[in-house]
Amino acid sequence: MEKVERINSEEMVGRIDGRLAKNKVVKGLFFAATAFTSIILIVLLVRIISQGAPYLSWDFLQNFASRRPEQAGIKAAVIGTIWMMAVVIPSAAIFGVGTAIYLEEYAKKNAVTRWIQMNISNLAGVPSVVFGLLGLTIFVRLFGFGNSILAAGFTMALLVLPVIIVAAQEAIRAVPGEIKEASYGLGATKWQTISRVVLPYALPGILTGSILAFSRAVGETAPLVVIGIPTFVAFLPSGIFDSFTALPMQIYNWTSRPQIEFHNLAAAGIIVLLVVLILMNSVAVWIRNRFQSR
Amino acid sequence: MKNTQKELSPVQQLLEKKYNGGFLNRSEKVIPVVLFLMAAVSVLTTIGIVLTLIFETFIFFGDVSIVEFLTKTEWYPFSETEAVYGIWPLVLGTLKITLIASLFAVPIGLAVALYLSEYASSRTRKIMKPILEVLAGVPTIVYGFFALTFVTPLLRDLFPTVEMFNAISPGIVVGIMIIPTIVSLSEDAMSSVPEPVRNGALAIGATKWETASKVIFPAALSGILASIVLGVSRAIGETMIVSIAAGSTPSAALDLTSSLQTMTSYIVQVTTGDAGFGTTIYYSIYAVGFTLFIFTLSMNVLAQFISKRFREEY
Amino acid sequence: MALTAVNSKKDNQSTQSEEVLVYNTKNCNLWYGDHHALKNINLEIKEKDVTAIIGPSGCGKSTYIKTLNRMIDLVPGVKTNGSIEYRGRDIFNKDFLVEELRTRVGMVFQKPNPFPKSIYENIAFGLKIHGIKNKQIINETVEKSLRGAALWDEVKDRIHEPAYGLSGGQQQRLCIARCLALEPDVILMDEPTSALDPVSTLKIEELIQELKEQYSIIIVTHNMQQAARISDKTAFFLNGEVVEFDATDTIFNNPADSRTNDYISGRFG
Structure with missing residues (x-):
């Protein structure tokens, strides 16, 4: 900018000072917005930890729900969430990756494929509460699963399916054409090439995207509310057709109560939920970094 | 390898068997079909959603006239004697929350996106990316x-x-929730403006702000608009924040400081309550869900239209 | 490298000459959509020859070699007519599965493209996909192929390490070894040295000289000296047509067509 001074026009220099000042002000505002966003996250975390940490204890993890705050725990909710994810993970992973393989490797680039693709991106934008209505109608009522682990698991699987499909598609698309050619050049069939070359190469990307999708299913509440998952459960499920409760449902229940003690319990539950999510995300980031160098 | 006689090596012997026995096994034919059926699941999900909403809404309109649903400005489903189903208060509640969320999230989101794309050092960007990812991942x-x-x-x-339940608090927090959506999509759009375009503006003496506002912003406009529309769509469909903090009073008043109800929080209220299967109230959640679905679907279609129609070709 | 099953078939078509053809291309045309990329190609490629294909960029030489093992099928919107006979069997015939063709005809690509697996697994890959599970046969074939590609001595202590740890030239020889493991009849090489340094290039050229004892080799190259050094016959492609096909010496010293002369004397391309 100094070079402009050589033009030797005071008016222009004055204008430049003004323009630079404006740039500085704007930059300051943008920085403030960025800092504000980070501060929100910090406030949120500090607030929840300071409120919930005193309530975290071995008993809290070991006890069932109770009317008496000091005896209440999240055992049924944690076990229930694990059961639900045991349904979500295999069903969403198989159908998600299968769909991605179909779209990337087999589907012809025609109107039907474009329509399926558009359908998937629209599905990703459907509110989770609407997926809850779908689950309520199809799984709970039509198939008669009731408010069971299976009904909730399938509903959540459908909810995260578009995310997994898109992540797996990107990972498959990133496989270099040369190594696919190498496989075909050796006389490998299409499925041999996909299963032995494409999928192993794309696996880290698929895993990263899928874990992020699954962590969404762990924290998602609205569909569970809609399909009628109970919140007060004092037993552990013994199979996928059993009724259950999940961690976010338990947090929701405690949050909706007027007593401050239950709010504190909710905060403690949120800490457990966030720890689980952070662990899942760390695994995803670790996989991404580990294989990025390739 | 050195022998040149006609004798076949073990590998050749095994391959010859294969040449004569046919190369393709049945799985090569079956697998694409299986995969296609898997792809069909996501299509069936869409069809399932649409049909579910349409059928159950149809039953609802057997009990309540569609005219009442669209024109009445009161929503009193729980009245034993004089239940009124006018969707307007719920739509208004959703609009209030969405408006506050957008007023909060759009300026902040765009400011963060501009800062990250045009001003921030790569170190700041490295710090902010995970922060935004965590914000996006908070349930x-x-x-x-x-x-x-x-x-x-x-x-x-x-x-x-x-009041204890109001539109402002959940509105702001829904705004916080959609900030990462707006930032990441509009930052993508800004960063994908090619470096030569940016340098061209800087080279004629434009400041960074002039470059950003007069060159980058217009060039990335379609992506930025699409990010806002998608953020708005997420705000419309947001359920738990409003269920917890906005109350459950369907209100046709424009007041922002008192309890209200959105389309989503009505669905939650009914499904957590004891409205039995088959009652008019039960079917009303589908009519409300259908209305909600139309709102979010048109937003998503609009976002796709914007990013397709106005995509910049570099 | 006997192929008894096919040898009987080729007898009825090998005509006047006693020379055995591996490939006989007859009036072959190829289009990418509307673009006519190969125009009425006629070429007879002999067994155990090194046949070089030269020509300026976009002349169709890569397209042609990719057609020979039908890798061109991977490009959407490709149409062909005419015929290419591999040992008397039309490769475009539906009964001739591309998987069989590509097993009999190996290919080495422009850029070394090892799989992200160990050296050993790279070579075992081809055997495994064709259902060869016998550990002993696999082990022997891995060693034999690596020796055949003049790579064994350099990697014998680390064959279970990732192939990506090898240098570019070593990777390309690994790709050749991978191809040798299936004991192919013909090896197609699509500018195999274009991504390599001069020393690695020299090693590959020496290797080609050794391989021609047992394999028929067809090599596309943009490097005319390379064609002159290593090939027995040379085809000159221009704008999708074969301008001239003759003994390499003739092509380089006494070409019949003025366009060939222009090209080899560096006037275009």
Whole structure:
């Protein structure tokens, strides 16, 4: 900018000072917005930890729900969430990756494929509460699963399916054409090439995207509310057709109560939920970094 | 390898068997079909959603006239004697929350995106990316708790007229929730403006702000608009934050400081309550869900239209 | 490298000459959509020859070699007519599965493209996909192929390490070894040295000289000296047509067509 001074026009220099000042002000505002966003996250975390940490204890993890705050725990909710994810993970992973393989490797680039693709991106934008209505109608009522682990698991699987499909598609698309050619050049069939070359190469990307999708299913509440998952459960499920409760449902229940003690319990539950999510995300980031160098 | 006689090597012997026995096994034919059926599941999901909503809504309109649903400005489903189903208060509630969320999230989101794309050092960007990812990954139940137990009390300290349940607190927190959507999509759009375009502006002496506002912003406009529309769509469909912090009073008043109900929080209220299967109230959640679905679907289609129609070709 | 099953078939078509053809291309045309990329190609490629294909960029030489093992099928919107006979069997015939063709005809690509697996697994890959599970046969074939590609001595202590740890030239020889493991009849090489340094290039050229004892080799190259050094016959492609096909010496010293002369004397391309 100094070079402009050589033009030797005071008016222009004055204008430049003004323009630079404006740039500085704007930059300051943008920085403030960025800092504000980070501060929100910090406030949120500090607030929840300071409120919930005193309530975290071995008993809290070991006890069932109770009317008496000091005896209440999240055992049924944690076990229930694990059961639900045991349904979500295999069903969403198989159908998600299968769909991605179909779209990337087999589907012809025609109107039907474009329509399926558009359908998937629209599905990703459907509110989770609407997926809850779908689950309520199809799984709970039509198939008669009731408010069971299976009904909730399938509903959540459908909810995260578009995310997994898109992540797996990107990972498959990133496989270099040369190594696919190498496989075909050796006389490998299409499925041999996909299963032995494409999928192993794309696996880290698929895993990263899928874990992020699954962590969404762990924290998602609205569909569970809609399909009628109970919140007060004092037993552990013994199979996928059993009724259950999940961690976010338990947090929701405690949050909706007027007593401050239950709010504190909710905060403690949120800490457990966030720890689980952070662990899942760390695994995803670790996989991404580990294989990025390739 | 050195022998040149006609004898076949073990590998050749095994391959010859294969040449004669046919190369393709049945799985090569079956697998594409199986995969296609898997792809069909996501299509069936869409069809399932649409048909479910249409059928159950149809039953609802057997009990309640569609005219009443669209024109009445009262929503009193729980009245034993004079239940009124006019969707307007729920739509208004959703619009209030969405408006506040957008007013909060759009300026902040765009400012963050501009800062990250045009001003920030790569180190700042490395710090901010995970922060935004965490914000995007926080479950909405956690945001709801935050709205009720932190933002609302704070608001009530500042403005004592604000009630326990109001539109402002959940509106702001829904805004926080959609900031990462707006930032990441519009930052992508800005960063994908090619470096030569940016340098061209800087080279004629434009400041960074002039470059950003007069060159980058217009060039990335379609992506930025699409990010806002998608953010708005998420705000419309957001359920837990409003269920926890906005109350459950369907209100046709424009007041932002008192309890209200959105389309999503009505569905939650009914499904957590004891409205039995088959009652008019039960079917009303599908009519409300259908209305909600139309809102979000048109937003998503609009976002796709914007990013397709106005895509910049570099 | 006997192929008894096919040898009987080729007898009825090998005509006047006693020379055995591996490939006989007859009036072959190829289009990418509307673009006519190969125009009425006629070429007879002999067994155990090194046949070089030269020509300026976009002349169709890569397209042609990719057609020979039908890798061109991977490009959407490709149409062909005419015929290419591999040992008397039309490769475009539906009964001739591309998988069989590509097993009999190996290919080495422009850029070394090892799989992200160990050296050993790279070579075992081809055997495994064709259902060869016998550990002993696999082990022997891995060693034999690596020796055949003049790579064994350099990697014998680390064959279970990732192939990506090898240098570019070593990777390309690994790709050749991978191809040798299936004991192919013909090896197609699509500018195999274009991504390599001069020393690695020299090693590959020496290797080609050794391989021609047992394999028929067809090599596309943009490097005319390379064609002159290593090939027995040379085809000159221009704008999708074969301008001239003759003994390499003739092509380089006494070409019949003025366009060939222009090209080899560096006037275009």
